[in-house]
Amino acid sequence: MRIFLLFAILAAGCSLNEEKIILHVKERLIDVDGKEASVFCIEQPDGTPGFTAQKGQLLAIQLENYLDVPTSVHWHGLLLPNDQDGVAFVTQYPIYPGKTYGYHFPLMQAGTFWMHAHFELQEQKLLSAPLILKEASDTAIADQEAVLFLTDFSFKNPEQIFAELRCPSKIETHTARMHDIVEVAYDAFLTNCRTLSAPEIVPVLAESIVRLRIINGSSATNFFLSLGALKGTAIAIDGNRIEPIEGSSFELAVAQRIDILVTIPATGGAFPILAQGEGTAMQTGLVLASSESLKSLAPISQRASVTAGRFTNRQESLFHPLTSLNPRPVDRKIALELEGDMAAYVWTINKQAWPNITPILVKKGERIEITFKNTSTMAHPMHLHGHTFQVTALNGKPLQGPMRDTVLVPVNETVTIQFDADSPGVWPLHCHVLYHLVGGMMTVIRYEGYTQH
Numbered sequence: 001m002r003i004f005l006l007f008a009i010l011a012a013g014c015s016l017n018e019e020k021i022i023l024h025v026k027e028r029l030i031d032v033d034g035k036e037a038s039v040f041c042i043e044q045p046d047g048t049p050g051f052t053a054q055k056g057q058l059l060a061i062q063l064e065n066y067l068d069v070p071t072s073v074h075w076h077g078l079l080l081p082n083d084q085d086g087v088a089f090v091t092q093y094p095i096y097p098g099k100t101y102g103y104h105f106p107l108m109q110a111g112t113f114w115m116h117a118h119f120e121l122q123e124q125k126l127l128s129a130p131l132i133l134k135e136a137s138d139t140a141i142a143d144q145e146a147v148l149f150l151t152d153f154s155f156k157n158p159e160q161i162f163a164e165l166r167c168p169s170k171i172e173t174h175t176a177r178m179h180d181i182v183e184v185a186y187d188a189f190l191t192n193c194r195t196l197s198a199p200e201i202v203p204v205l206a207e208s209i210v211r212l213r214i215i216n217g218s219s220a221t222n223f224f225l226s227l228g229a230l231k232g233t234a235i236a237i238d239g240n241r242i243e244p245i246e247g248s249s250f251e252l253a254v255a256q257r258i259d260i261l262v263t264i265p266a267t268g269g270a271f272p273i274l275a276q277g278e279g280t281a282m283q284t285g286l287v288l289a290s291s292e293s294l295k296s297l298a299p300i301s302q303r304a305s306v307t308a309g310r311f312t313n314r315q316e317s318l319f320h321p322l323t324s325l326n327p328r329p330v331d332r333k334i335a336l337e338l339e340g341d342m343a344a345y346v347w348t349i350n351k352q353a354w355p356n357i358t359p360i361l362v363k364k365g366e367r368i369e370i371t372f373k374n375t376s377t378m379a380h381p382m383h384l385h386g387h388t389f390q391v392t393a394l395n396g397k398p399l400q401g402p403m404r405d406t407v408l409v410p411v412n413e414t415v416t417i418q419f420d421a422d423s424p425g426v427w428p429l430h431c432h433v434l435y436h437l438v439g440g441m442m443t444v445i446r447y448e449g450y451t452q453h
């Protein structure tokens with residue numbers, strides 16, 4: 001019997017397509033407009049940031065911490081066993097300097113995801129990277145792909161930024177919190193770690209279809225995306241396919257992703273793909289360029305001609321998923337009020353600030369509905385770990401919204417989501433603006449009867 005079991009396990013093991021990935025978390029120097037900056041990164045031994053893998057693979061990640069501080073890395077948007085979720089002090093202990101940590105989980109999804117530190121303020125030091133999950137049918141969708149990993153960058157260390165937010169009198173030169181929309185005055189926005197003074201140039205062929213995988217990996221910046229002269233078709237949101245939607249500008253809140261198809265015209269040319277920060281004139285991006293256009297690339301300004309306004313959620317009602325949640329009655333309704341005390345810089349969910357929270361209890365098998373009501377003065381991109389939810393109402397108005405893992409709740413608005421409680425564990429639910437998160441805006445969904453190992 002034992003021998004039979006052993007064979008069964010071995011046979012199953014062989015049929016699983018296991019993918020081993022080594023990731024180094026380390027410090028590195030980048031050039032920001034001629035000034036050197038020391039940041040963190042997550043890369044493979046050959047220097048590739050993050051990784052690409054296939055849906056259906058069984059992933060074995062070996063994460064090696066070369067920093068002189070502890071860390072932990074979260075796989076944003078992935079459906080995985082709770083103990084692989086990578087959140088320090090929730091599902092694992094931090095990974096200490098010089099230590100290696102193993103993550104093992106099957107890849108259930110295909111789409112555009114990302115990974116980032118879930119420890120202190122490390123995400124602001126660019127401890128983040130793309131996580132791209134492919135499936136066989138992807139090759140029929142586009143001829144080529146380009147990843148745009150957007151971040152917000154400051155030469156200040158994040159502890160200093162947070163201290164200034166908590167105590168505005170400490171602000172030295174910058175104008176943080178002066179503005180209604182922008183809380184942190186960044187020095188630059190980056191795409192794949194570069195500014196527009198030396199942007200990445202992606203070679204493309206005339207008449208080819210390019211799939212842009214755009215990831216908002218910033219700590220506190222919502223981006224307005226512009227495809228310039230190109231027409232685009234959005235095909236996925238947060239890694240989930242949507243009914244295709246045409247446009248040349250889109251909105252991408254913190255932590256969200258969008259996949260857009262663009263067709264390079266027969267005449268070729270150079271096409272900047274730009275992202276402008278909400279409430280600022282600063283922009284970032286990269287250039288898709290056919291070979292003829294390479295010799296005469298025009299410089300692109302890091303400042304747009306007009307300052308961008310505020311996000312609206314206007315596009316949210318336009319997105320419809322290819323596959324919705326199965327219709328069924330809601331078993332449990334949860335109302336969450338998002339509030340902020342700007343003076344103390346404490347952000348709360350139902351008046352509770354992390355870690356002093358009461359977990360939200362759910363039962364396996366239930367359909368859960370959460371309504372976020374934002375009574376604070378800032379918008380909050382709310383993210384739920386380990387589940388994909390559907391946006392089912394905006395300000396009480398029902399809709400078949402997109403399947404997502406992060407939804408923006410604008411000031412004075414309500415957003416309702418539904419999901420199936422199908423993954424027992426303790427799952428963080430938090431605002432993805434890093435300073436709101438560390439300022440308290442996090443809670444957890446806990447499954448009744450779940451015990452952590």
Ligand code: C2O
Binds near residue numbers: 116118255383
């Ligand atoms: Cu991007 Cu707690 O997550």
Ligand code: CU
Binds near residue numbers: 379
């Ligand atoms: Cu927030």
